[in-house]
Amino acid sequence: MNHPEVPIPSGQTTRNTKKAKGGKGKGKGPRKGRKKAALIWLFFILLFAAVIAVVGYLLVILNGQRILSANENKLNLDQASIVVDRNGNEIAKLAMAGGNREVVPVNEIPKLLQDAFVATEDKRFYEHGGVDFLGIGRALVKDVIARSAVEGASTITQQLAKNLFLNADKTVFRKGTEASIALALEQQKSKQEILELYLNRIYFGKGQYGIKTAAKYYFDVTDLNELKIWQIATLAGMPKAPSVYNPINNPEKSMDRRGVVLKLMYDQGLITEKEKDEAAKHVYKPSKSSKADDKYISFIDYVLDEAQERTGLSEEELRSAGYKITTTIDTKAQNAMEKEFANNDRFEKSVDEQKVQGAMVIMDQHDGSLIAMVGGRDYETQGWNRVTKQRQPGSSFKPIMDYGPAIETGKYFPWSTVQDVKKCFGNYCPSNSNRNKYLGDIPMSQAIKESRNVSAVWLLNEIGIGKGLAFADNLGIKLDKEDRNLAVALGGLTRGVTPLQMVRAYGAFANGGKLQDPHSIVAIADNKNKVIYEFKSNAKQVMKENTSFYVTELLKGVVQKGGTGTRAAISGREVVGKTGTTQAGIPDYKTSKNRDVWFVGYTPELTAAVWMGYDKTDKTHLLDGSSGQAASMFSAVMSKVLENYKKQSFPVPSGLQEDEKVGAVTGLMAAYMPESVSVELKWNPVEGDNVTYKVYRKEAGEPDFRKVAEVSDPAYDDLALLPDQTFTYYVTAYQASSNQESAPSEKVTVTITSGMDNTPPPDENDGNTPPDESGEPSGPPIDINIPGESPSPPSEGESPIPSDNPDSWQPPGENLNSVQGDVPLQ
Incomplete structure (x- = not known):
């Protein structure tokens, strides 16, 4: 019997159908739920992070604004550091509040000068908001590679923040505060205002703050529009390390740094290649304005260098953070030295404006303290500590x-x-x-x-x-x-x-x-009198x-x-x-x-x-x-x-070995023997083991004595003679074991004349070797000082100032060959 098909309601399926499709559909609901939950969690995490970031950013901004509000008119320069001598007397103030600075509005600063500093210090200045995160990323990579904090990544705004309110410690906390102030500055000031503040605050070395003061000090330029490209590049290169890159202290390093700046300016389209090459070649000459009336400036400059090396502080900090630097200087000694170096008669006269230079330093050898120093004539002009x-x-x-x-x-x-x-x-x-x-x-x-x-x-x-x-x-x-x-x-x-x-x-x-x-430094104390x-x-x-x-x-x-x-x-x-x-x-x-x-x-x-x-x-x-x-x-x-x-x-x-000396020869006598045409010499023996005797002779007219024999007995017959001549002799005792030779004996003179008896004339002097025309003794010295024995009297006459440079060294070259490999090197 056939039963009619019963239609299946929409949305339903037969059991067989469900069974057939059950493998694919099983568990789809729970997995879908898990994905939704993950997305929800991610959303909330991102939202939370965003909220934290916004809150953190606002806190940074608020912190920077708080610092700005509390310290808007406060400059570190108001706390001038002082230098005192060994007795505590002040001899110098390193940075006067508001001194060595002349403020100039930004519209009087040439555009090329502004752009040179931007190109050198912060090429993204007009793009960032005070902190260059791209630059920080690059710096972090370099720090990781170097495994130390080698890259600062500070923008111009951050540098201004540091110069206005902070010290120069390179720590994460200081860098964070610096960044917060920089962000706040960018909120309150335009880029031009920030650049104006920066160019008027930065340090250019030699106690000079601000671009206008530096231009006048280093180049005698009062109108910044008159600055040449090489001068602009020189100034732009200084802020990185003012004491290193200023052209007075280190002209060669300054010139190298200038080349780096010129390359940056060329790469950023500020100057042509021809302008770059011409500016790089210019040789700096110190300006008239760089002459200061500071006392003891050679010594103080050295003190600053030593302080930087010993403490790690920058020169600007040392000048402007209220430190008290106690030094080893003896001001009376320093004044005496500076007075003599100011005396032109102490130096040869030059053929042109380049002076003969000089340098002098005095040290107490008992403790190493430097008591006086002059780095050169007109040091305040030259600034080159020789x-x-x-x-x-x-x-x-x-x-x-x-x-x-x-x-x-x-x-x-x-x-x-x-x-x-x-x-x-x-x-x-x-x-x-x-x-x-x-x-x-x-x-x-x-x-x-x-x-x-x-x-x-x-x-x-x-x-x-x-x-x-x-x-x-x-x-x-x-x-x-x-x-x-x-x-x-x-x-x-x-x-x-x-x-x-x-x-x-x-x-x-x-x-x-x-x-x-x-x-040169005894101690350094901060403005709270804490010794650092x-x-x-x-x-x-x-x-x-x-x-x-x-x-x-x-x-x-x-x-x-x-x-x-x-x-x-x-x-x-x-x-x-x-x-x-x-x-x-x-x-x-x-x-x-x-x-x-x-x-x-x-x-x-x-x-x-x-x-x-x-x-x-x-x-x-x-x-x-x-x-x-x-x-x-x-x-x-x-x-x-x-x-x-x-x-x-x-x-x-203690314990000097006085028995190491060899006694001088005494009783020297000479007699001419006509039969053998010889001179017979005799003298008293000298006590000591293995003593030999060296016989020296000089013919009349000869400038020097020369050794003619070395004998073991206290007698010698000189046969190498010619008639009608006059000969002078002396003898020394020599001990090979101690490698020492005694002072010369008294001299005797004999004249050999054909057919005549000859009696030795008396000694030609009182026992001293006669000096030649230059005043130099022509025989062994007569002033050797042996422990326990008085020195022989000096020769007469004026002391020589040898024009032929007996103490000179000729650099290796045509006249003095370099030592070759066959010379024994031990």
Whole structure:
């Protein structure tokens, strides 16, 4: 029986149909619900984050506005920092409130000048709202890569916020506050107003705040529209590091920074390539306006540099945050030094406007305190502190590189013998500039007194360059790898040394071998009188006490008659030191003129270094004179300074071995033997083990004595004679085990005449070696100071100021070959 089909109602299905489709439809409802729930949660999370962001942003804005409202008229510059001397007397105020600033409206600031600062400091200035989030992102990436906070990412507005209200600490909290103030500033000020505030507030170094003051100070420009492109770029490059990039302190670094700014200006279409290239070449010359009447400015500038290094504070903070900086300056000493440097008669006259320059620094070797310093003539105009600039030291480096290390070995003493013979060391052939060229074997004391170059090179070669380099390193002078050659024996260095380095090194000789840290600051306190920095000594014993004593004994002869530094002597004071002269060193140009002259010396109380020369040397800018003028400056200044210092004595170490000396030969007699045409010499024997005798002879008319024999017995027959001649003899005792030679004996003179009996005439003088026409002794020295023995009397006559530079060093080149690899380097 057929049943009719019953229609299925809409929306229903048969059981079979449900079964067939059940696999796909199962669980669809619950999954859909979960997705909806996730979307809802995400919506609320985003909403919550947005609310937090808005609230945080509003809090940042409100915080910035609060700070602005509370401090709108407050500037850090109102709290001027002061500098005081060692006795607490104020000597300088670093930044006067409202001083060194002249405000200029933005409509008087040329558009190119504005754009140059924007291009350099914040090229997105007109696009962001006070904080450049793109810039922050880039900075964070760089910080992560460097693993430290190296990139500031501060906008112009943020820099203004910092300059107005904050210190320069690079912390997250300070950066956050800076950002909040910047955002608030952008809410209240237009871009032009912000730029005007910025250009009138930023620091340009040398105590100059604001663009108009800086333009006048550095370029003598009062109308900013008259600034040239190179001047604009120079100014725009300063805010990054004013003390580094201002053209007075560092003209070369300023010029490099200017090139960076010009490139940025060119890349952003502000100038043409031709304008960029022309502006990059301009050489800065200090302006008339940069001359200040500040007292002690050399010293104060050094104090600021040291304070930045010791504390990490910026120069602007140090000038304007109310600090009290207690220094080591002795104002009487500083005044005496500045007075002598203001005396034009102390310096050679230049052929043009480029002056002969100089620098001097005095240090108390007992604690390292710097008591006076002059960085150059008219320093307030030049601003180039030559006390910290490297120059070639010439022979003033010999105690550091040659004689000090030799004595430190324990094998050499002031009376030890060194060679003064013309010879080459590999391909290096040094020569003496002394009037009496070469003297053979001579005591070390004579070699340094007369500044004999070959002796110094021979000595360094004997002990090994390695020992010399290590000794210099211990004295705080680390030399380059390129300096590992024998030219360093004469002060021929790759980069040179500074007067400050030299005064520190010589201070160790003066202080029993103890090296001090030179410093100009005793302490720094903030405006609440809390000490934030205090000097702590880190003195080190860098050589044996005996070494410092014997070097001092050696250097005494330099200032005595017959030495190269006699003009450094001070009446009533014990002075020791060393001269130094470097020759021109200009390729293909032979001249007797000099590049640098030095005197570095000390008394038992103080140590000082003097340098003179031109900043830039060429054929027309060389010195006619030698190191005597530096020695004269030393004497003139130190004689005044020492009036305020009680006399002291050099430290004498205990346990000096007085039995190391060799006694002088006595009883020398000479007789002519006609039969053998010879001169028979006899003398009294000298006590001691393994003593030999050196016989020296000089023919009438010859300038120098020369050694003719070395014998073990106290007698010698000289057969190498010609008739009708006159010969003068003296004898010394020599002990090889201690490498020392005695002072010369009395001299005897014999005349050989054919067919006549000859009786030796009396001695030609009282036992002193006669000086030649230059005043230099022509035989071994007569002033060696052996412990326990009085020195021999000095030779008569005026002390020489050698015009032939016996203490000079010629830079390696055509006249002084560089040392080659076949020279023994130990």
